[in-house]
Amino acid sequence: MNPPILSLKNVSYQTDQTKILENISFDVQKGENITITGPSGSGKSTLLKMIGSLFTPTSGTIAYKGEQLETIDPLTYRKAVSYFFQNASLFDETVKDNLAFPYEIRDQEIDESQIKTYLKQVELPTSYYDKPVNALSGGEKQRIALVRNLLFKPEVLLLDEITSALDAENQEIILSLLNERNQKDGVTILKVTHDETEIAESTRVIRIVKGRMEDSHGE
Amino acid sequence: MGNSLEISNWSLFFSTGLLLMAIFVDYKQKLGLGNEIFIAGLRAVVQLFVIGYVLSYVFNLDNVLVTFAMVLFIVFNASYNAHKRSEGMPNSLRISLISLGTGTTLTLGLLIATGTIEWVPSQIVPITGMIASNAMVAVGLTYRALNDKFKDQRQQVLEKLSLGANEKQASMTIIRESIKTGMTPSIDSTKTVGLVSLPGMMSGLIFAGIEPTEAIRYQIVVMFMLIGVTSISSVIASFMSYKQFYNDQKQLISR
Numbered sequence A: 001m002n003p004p005i006l007s008l009k010n011v012s013y014q015t016d017q018t019k020i021l022e023n024i025s026f027d028v029q030k031g032e033n034i035t036i037t038g039p040s041g042s043g044k045s046t047l048l049k050m051i052g053s054l055f056t057p058t059s060g061t062i063a064y065k066g067e068q069l070e071t072i073d074p075l076t077y078r079k080a081v082s083y084f085f086q087n088a089s090l091f092d093e094t095v096k097d098n099l100a101f102p103y104e105i106r107d108q109e110i111d112e113s114q115i116k117t118y119l120k121q122v123e124l125p126t127s128y129y130d131k132p133v134n135a136l137s138g139g140e141k142q143r144i145a146l147v148r149n150l151l152f153k154p155e156v157l158l159l160d161e162i163t164s165a166l167d168a169e170n171q172e173i174i175l176s177l178l179n180e181r182n183q184k185d186g187v188t189i190l191k192v193t194h195d196e197t198e199i200a201e202s203t204r205v206i207r208i209v210k211g212r213m214e215d216s217h218g219e
Numbered sequence B: 001m002g003n004s005l006e007i008s009n010w011s012l013f014f015s016t017g018l019l020l021m022a023i024f025v026d027y028k029q030k031l032g033l034g035n036e037i038f039i040a041g042l043r044a045v046v047q048l049f050v051i052g053y054v055l056s057y058v059f060n061l062d063n064v065l066v067t068f069a070m071v072l073f074i075v076f077n078a079s080y081n082a083h084k085r086s087e088g089m090p091n092s093l094r095i096s097l098i099s100l101g102t103g104t105t106l107t108l109g110l111l112i113a114t115g116t117i118e119w120v121p122s123q124i125v126p127i128t129g130m131i132a133s134n135a136m137v138a139v140g141l142t143y144r145a146l147n148d149k150f151k152d153q154r155q156q157v158l159e160k161l162s163l164g165a166n167e168k169q170a171s172m173t174i175i176r177e178s179i180k181t182g183m184t185p186s187i188d189s190t191k192t193v194g195l196v197s198l199p200g201m202m203s204g205l206i207f208a209g210i211e212p213t214e215a216i217r218y219q220i221v222v223m224f225m226l227i228g229v230t231s232i233s234s235v236i237a238s239f240m241s242y243k244q245f246y247n248d249q250k251q252l253i254s255r
Helices: A044-051 A074-080 A095-104 A112-121 A126-130 A138-150 A168-184 A196-201 B009-029 B034-061 B064-084 B092-113 B121-152 B154-162 B167-192 B200-207 B212-245
Strands: A006-014 A019-028 A033-037 A059-064 A081-084 A156-160 A188-192 A204-209 A212-214
Touching: A006 A044, A019 A044, A019 A059, A019 A204, A019 A212, A033 A044, A033 A196, A044 A081, A044 A156, A044 A188, A074 A081, A081 A138, A081 B154, A095 A126, A095 A138, A112 A126, A112 A138, A138 A168, A156 A168, A168 A188, A168 A196, B009 B034, B034 B064, B034 B121, B064 B092, B064 B121, B092 B121, B092 B212, B121 B154, B121 B167, B121 B212, B154 B167, B167 B212, B200 B212
Parallel strands: A033 A188, A033 A204, A081 A156, A156 A188
Antiparallel strands: A006 A019, A006 A059, A204 A212
């Protein structure tokens, strides 16, 4: 049997005085669509960022496909397991600057036709490619940022309340693209959300309260 | 021109009246700066008298090694001051020494090689002082810009890392902006030179009786030299510094 795509064992995180997360352990299988819920301030976002290798747990281990995170090159890992912010920000001047970035960091030619296919998928006209980023609405920015994360297919997407600030229409567009990637391409999704529909769509729910996992055998 | 270029002890003594004016303003406005003004004035007098005698000695000695030691002393002091503005960034003294050292060496070397100045202490020491102090300000500004921008643009850097960017790719925008910040003062002062201020080098020469048409030639060289040294030093400082904001797991350190 293949090892789980992600495996957390007794992951804890604390700053100088406060314990933010304590002994979090769970496995994630490829293709799962998991929701992490819990009251705000319970450490969910910290957990996702640690899984995204943006910082390291103070104790416990995270393994990717059976290998400990410390032994994997962080750059390779983050291309495969990618964290996505609640209010993603766009860099530099234009939409192009943002969508070219994933190609630039891989030293690859920009594939404009692929970019345009994705723009259509998030229901943005292809003319948006040259648009200045400060002319975009919040929802449009979030859609561009999602395309930026999907141009090179990641194995796991870590989504941190990415639709919480969006209206129904924007949410719908983003969720349908994510569901498609999840179901068609088997992209594993690990998301923090409070949205009922998104929770209902997930294959499993993990509840974190005050930094600890609550047993929730809700299946 | 017939300028008298001597300030008698009495003139010097009465100039402290200017300091007393500042202290009076401080007292009336309750600024609480009285002590500081007094100490600043005292320090200026002591430091300048000391350096005056040291320079006189060095110029009369006209010894290559002693002049070189003066250059090193100036560069070290400038680097140390730039390093203090790094707000605790690791390795900042080493980075300051390398960036200021390289900037000063290249600029000074070019000036000597082209025959603009000669290797005599009365030219080398003041020019090194000008170069190093401008480089010091530029590198100090670069450090501050790096610190501020890594704080303000934290999320953007994290997003770039999340996309799989390496430290340099994730920092490139910040590196560029910080170099610009470091260079801006010398570019600005070059743009307004002669319109807003008559800079020190030129004023000094005019004071000493040199024709203004001759004095400006020196000033032109000085302006170019300062743009040169601030660009070299800021570039080196930025490119050596950005890695200090990451740990060995290529994660952004929060400071």
